[in-house]
Amino acid sequence: MEHYNMNLTLKVWKQKNSQSAGRFETYQVKDVSSEMSFLEMFDVLNEQLIHEGKEPIAFDHDCREGICGTCSMYINGRPHGPWHGTTTCQLHMRAFKDGDTIVVEPWRAKAFPVIKDLMVDRSAFDRIIQAGGYISVNTGVTIDGNAIPVNRDNAEKSFAAAACIGCGACVAACKNSSAMLFLSAKVSHLALLPQGEIERKKRALDMVAQMDKEGFGSCTNTGACEAVCPKEIEITNIARLNREYLSAGLSADK
Amino acid sequence: MNWSHFFTSSVGKKIIMACSGLFLIAFLLVHAGLNACIWAFDGGEMFNKAGHFMGSTVVMRILEIGLFVFFIIHIVQGVVMELQNRSKRGSKGYAVALGNRGSKWYSRSMAILGLLILLFLIVHLGHFWIPNRSNQGWLLGEEINLFEKMKEVFSNPVWVILYTVGVIALFYHLSHGFQSAFRTLGLTNHKYINIIQTVGLVYNVVICLAFIMMPISFYFGWVQ
Incomplete structure (x- = not known):
């Protein structure tokens, strides 16, 4: 595609701190x-603001190659902007044309309070992971990675679920601010592997309990999360989580 | 995990919605099936017999209590969850909404559609169930002629239109609800999804068409 330059109007959410x-x-x-990425465009804007003696816009970013899950931004009403299966850092300005007005908002959810401008506190996700997103292994001599046989189909599904980068776009898009796509990806990732078997029941129950404690809504299967997920995590993971929760809850003996 | 935690977590609450919803889906099948007796074209003889079985037998009347319980659970839980879920966005919403780019309008409007169905249900009970039960002295007394009652109610075009609107709301509610219930119960994967969606669509079209045709059949005098 041919290179072109454009002039844009940006409407960006500015917020001093979580209280203001x-x-x-x-x-x-x-x-x-x-040819710029969306975040590079923000870098240019921030340089310009610094030169003018104004405060730059605060936004989250780290790897800028779509794998760390740090960038967020709700661009023109869609998490990570208009491109399917793409994080904000991988979104390029060729998605826009000269004269466009772009509205940029932070993720909106009670469980993700705004820290400053476009940055939100996503530590709720860390606490959900801490509640059950781990496996038990023996210490000592390193075990051969191929010692435990894994069904190939499950390995593929588990890997697809593990692609979740925990960016929170699912929460941002969901009308209920539900974290179920994130949670179901994390539970599926481990529940599909023999290594995850030991904590399987406890994991599903504890992670759901932590998610509720953090103040996320419940899933009503609208599918908005799947549509905006930059890693194309499938909504069938949510049905798997529900299955895990049901069987764990019904078979637990206390 | 004790039972109360199991059923009050965000997933547990949805399990209750799904189970009560599936029960009501089963009820609609019975309701539509019995009412289809009006198309026996026998002046309502078969229909009144079916109605008599539902209204004047002890077992059915006990099951009726169960039906009301499931209705109330589904309605109350639905409203409570909608309010809780709406509060999770926080004090500020988005300036630009995602809208239909990620989900269907009816999937996001289950509570509104449900309340429309509830309003319709109140009118509907006022037309048939309440006059019938009060005539029975609320026990197993003499029933009114429900076939004649239907004729009377559906001679008024206002009620025919209102019933049609009610069933359209039901159609969209079920368009999301049927498959969502199976997802919530974890019964959906790549193998089952097509079956569930196809069965749901066929069920939905058949049930809603049957219900819409009842008032219309009376209004245009196809059933007499």
């Missing part, structure tokens, strides 16, 4: 290259 109210701020960004 926050509002939209409008910025004009000139000569944006279609």
Whole structure:
């Protein structure tokens, strides 16, 4: 595709800290290259703001190659912007054209309070992982990685679920601010493997309990999470989690 | 995990919604089947017999209590969950909504559709169930002629339109609800999803068409 430059109007959420109210701020960004990534465009804007003596916009980013799950941004009403299966850092400006107005908001969920501007506190996800996203292994001599046979289909499904980067787009898109796509990916990842068998029941129950404690909503299977997930985590994982929860809850003897 | 935790977690609450919903889906099948007796074209003889069995036998009347219990559980739990879920977004919503880019409008409107069905249900009970039971002295007394009652109610175009609107709301509620119930109970995977969606669609179309055709059949005098 041919390279082009564009002038854009950005409406960006500015919020001083978690206590303050926050509002939209409008910025004009000139000569944006279609080859820039969305975050590079923000870097250019922030440079410009620093030169003008204004405060730059705070946003989360780290690897910038779509695997760390740090970037967020709710762009024109869609988590990670208009491209399917793409994180904000991998979104390129060729998705937009000259004269466009782009509205950028932080993830909105009670469980993800805004820290500043477009940054939200996603430590709730860490606590959900801590509640059960682990396996038990013996210490001592390293065991041969191939010592435990794994069914190939399950290995594929488990790997697909493990692709979840925990960015929180599912929560941002869900009308109930539910974390079920994230949770189901983490539970599926381990429940499908023999290594995950030991904590299998406890994991499903404890992680659901922690998710509720963090203040996420319940899943009503609308499918919005699956549609916006940058890692294309499938909603069938949620049915698997429900199955895990049902069988664990019904068979637990206390 | 004790039982109360099991049923009050976010997944547990959905399990209750799914089970009560599937029970009501089964009930609709019975309801539509019995009412289809109006198309025996015998002046309502078979229909009144079926109605008499449902209204004047002890077992059926005990099951009726169960039906009300499931209705109430489904409605109350549904409203409570909708309010809880709405509160999870926090004080600020989005300036630009995701809208239909990720989900169907009816999937996001289950509570509104459910409340429309509830309003319809109240009118519907007021037309048939309440006059019939009060005539019976609320026990196993003499029933009214329900076939004649249907004729009377559905001679009024306002009720015909209202019933049609009620059934349309039911259609969209079930379009999401049927398959969502199976997902919630964990009965969905790549193998089952097509079966569940196909069975759901066929069920939905058959049931809703049957219900819509009842008032229309009376209004246009196809059933007399």
